[in-house]
Amino acid sequence: MATRKKVLLKVIILGDSSVGKTSLMNQYVNKKFTNQYKATIGADFLTKEVMVDDRIVTMQIWDTAGQERFQSLGVAFYRGADCCVLVFDVTSPGSFKSLDGWRDEFLIQASPSDPDHFPFVVLGNKVDLDNRSVSTKRAQQWCQSKNGLPYFETSAKEAVNVEQAFKTIARNALAQESDVELYNEFPDQIKLDGGSTDNRSSGSDNCAC
Amino acid sequence: MSFSSQIFRSPEYTSFRCNVPLKQIILDDTGTNKGWRVYDTGPRSVETPLVFLHPVSGRAEVFFKQLLTLSSKGYRVISAENPPYWSVTEWCEGFMQLLDHMDIKQVHLFGASLGGFLAQKFVEFSTIVHQPRVVSLFLCNAFTDTSIFKYKDAAVLFWILPAIVLRKMVLSNFSSRETFYDTRIMDSIDFMVELIESLSQADLASRLTINCLNSRVNTSLMRGLKGVTLMDVFDDYALGSPIKEKIYQEYPDAKLAQLKSGGNFPYLSRSDEVNLHLQIHLRKYDGTPYSASDNIPNTE
Numbered sequence: 001m002a003t004r005k006k007v008l009l010k011v012i013i014l015g016d017s018s019v020g021k022t023s024l025m026n027q028y029v030n031k032k033f034t035n036q037y038k039a040t041i042g043a044d045f046l047t048k049e050v051m052v053d054d055r056i057v058t059m060q061i062w063d064t065a066g067q068e069r070f071q072s073l074g075v076a077f078y079r080g081a082d083c084c085v086l087v088f089d090v091t092s093p094g095s096f097k098s099l100d101g102w103r104d105e106f107l108i109q110a111s112p113s114d115p116d117h118f119p120f121v122v123l124g125n126k127v128d129l130d131n132r133s134v135s136t137k138r139a140q141q142w143c144q145s146k147n148g149l150p151y152f153e154t155s156a157k158e159a160v161n162v163e164q165a166f167k168t169i170a171r172n173a174l175a176q177e178s179d180v181e182l183y184n185e186f187p188d189q190i191k192l193d194g195g196s197t198d199n200r201s202s203g204s205d206n207c208a209c
Numbered sequence: 210m211s212f213s214s215q216i217f218r219s220p221e222y223t224s225f226r227c228n229v230p231l232k233q234i235i236l237d238d239t240g241t242n243k244g245w246r247v248y249d250t251g252p253r254s255v256e257t258p259l260v261f262l263h264p265v266s267g268r269a270e271v272f273f274k275q276l277l278t279l280s281s282k283g284y285r286v287i288s289a290e291n292p293p294y295w296s297v298t299e300w301c302e303g304f305m306q307l308l309d310h311m312d313i314k315q316v317h318l319f320g321a322s323l324g325g326f327l328a329q330k331f332v333e334f335s336t337i338v339h340q341p342r343v344v345s346l347f348l349c350n351a352f353t354d355t356s357i358f359k360y361k362d363a364a365v366l367f368w369i370l371p372a373i374v375l376r377k378m379v380l381s382n383f384s385s386r387e388t389f390y391d392t393r394i395m396d397s398i399d400f401m402v403e404l405i406e407s408l409s410q411a412d413l414a415s416r417l418t419i420n421c422l423n424s425r426v427n428t429s430l431m432r433g434l435k436g437v438t439l440m441d442v443f444d445d446y447a448l449g450s451p452i453k454e455k456i457y458q459e460y461p462d463a464k465l466a467q468l469k470s471g472g473n474f475p476y477l478s479r480s481d482e483v484n485l486h487l488q489i490h491l492r493k494y495d496g497t498p499y500s501a502s503d504n505i506p507n508t509e
């Protein structure tokens with residue numbers, strides 16, 4: 001069987017403090033939710049293996065601090081991102097207005113090769129609450145204005161749409177990853193045609209160097 | 210010997226060599242000159258430092274990027290290179306002596322390849338002698354069982370082989386630098402190749418012997434160990450997938466710090482990402498008696 005290269009997808013979640021970034025990640029990876037709020041400091045990540053179409057991929061999901069003074073991690077953290085998830089709280093107009101800022105921040109820090117087509121996914125979270133103040137229409141309009149970003153209304157608390165949203169995140173991240181991949185592997189291709197000796201060890205029975 | 214690789218000539222490396230003194234620590238009095246080479250950076254008041262253990266081919270210098278960055282962030286970080294030891298037990302006893310000599314009761318360990326194997330054996334050893342020393346483990350390209358290597362049968366003869374043959378054995382496991390179209394990976398390979406040149410026959414022979422003599426980690430002795438991070442790189446490196454899968458199975462609760470690329474020596478080629486993962490690994494101990502830093506945790 002031809003072994004396909006294993007894929008690691010790096011996903012970064014951004015958004016204002018307390019919109020539910022940590023809760024969404026925990027709901028998706030651990031199927032857990034807590035009402036208690038503990039501000040994220042710096043950044044942390046969880047990994048999850050998922051099937052996308054017929055491929056097993058590893059999703060590395062990075063959760064960040066919404067509060068600026070807790071952000072201490074440099075560009076290393078944005079490097080190689082395959083998808084960026086922008087989260088706002090549907091009961092907080094301020095968190096919705098911040099989306100532009102978060103998107104710009106990401107584009108500056110990660111500097112993707114094709115910023116216009118970089119996959120963002122937008123999540124309007126806490127739809128289980130009654131005091132909603134950002135309408136679906138308003139959110140959709142914003143997404144439309146940014147080249148038609150996928151938009152999901154979620155509840156980390158009641159596990160509404162979380163699975164579906166991350167499925168789209170994974171699929172779009174994989175598409176992004178494959179694009180970069182094609183580009184990177186091109187030189188290897190030339191090398192094989194040239195017939196030069198390739199002595200990289202393919203086996204697993206050598207010494208650890 | 211004149212060094213010429215990019216990394217050797219970099220201002221960063223020069224700054225490291227100028228600012229961090231190398232200590233030779235000789236432990237035994239039998240006169241066989243078993244000196245450890247040690248770099249000890251960051252606040253000395255920290256009692257639970259992070260100690261780096263190198264791979265077969267490495268020297269204490271291979272972790273200079275971690276030492277520079279993490280010490281500047283308030284962590285006490287030590288890189289320790291062992292003198293020739295010819296068995297795992299001898300190594301464990303030696304490392305225990307080193308820690309005693311440095312007055313260090315507990316450590317966080319970072320181990321790369323053979324260093325990762327020895328780090329795990331040390332957890333086992335210190336548990337057996339009832340002096341548990343290891344708070345957490347960060348393993349990079351590590352393995353739990355030496356039987357994965359060919360040369361098992363020849364391992365008893367390594368001590369007799371000339372350095373040039375041993376060097377070839379190690380180098381044959383490096384992915385050739387041309388397979389990577391990534392200058393940072395190529396630089397890391399050049400740096401390691403140059404370091405190998407500076408290793409003695411006894412260094413190489415003893416490390417390869419430990420690496421290839423049959424031995425495995427008894428992970429059931431490690432159940433008490435909570436903080437384990439496994440780092441691996443998704444591109445090509447000398448250890449293949451079945452070994453990764455094995456170590457994942459042995460540590461089902463470990464945090465997986467996976468990198469998309471980086472070659473055999475991500476601590477050199479992807480140092481900023483590795484340093485980020487190390488900070489995440491260590492941060493949960495900040496403000497506890499096991500902290501590797503003098504940072505006060507930033508909580509509300």
Ligand SMILES: Nc1nc2c(ncn2[C@@H]2O[C@H](COP(=O)(O)OP(=O)(O)OP(=O)(O)O)[C@@H](O)[C@H]2O)c(=O)[nH]1
Nearest residue numbers: 018019020021022023035037040066126155156157
């Ligand atoms: N009702 C409701 N509450 C939620 C939902 N998601 C999160 N919360 C609550 O909102 C608060 C903040 O959630 P977090 O996930 O910690 O927010 P965050 O975006 O990670 O915040 P920072 O780490 O400060 O950036 C917590 O009290 C959660 O329990 C949701 O879908 N519905």
Ligand SMILES: [Mg+2]
Nearest residue numbers: 021022039040
């Ligand atoms: Mg959070």
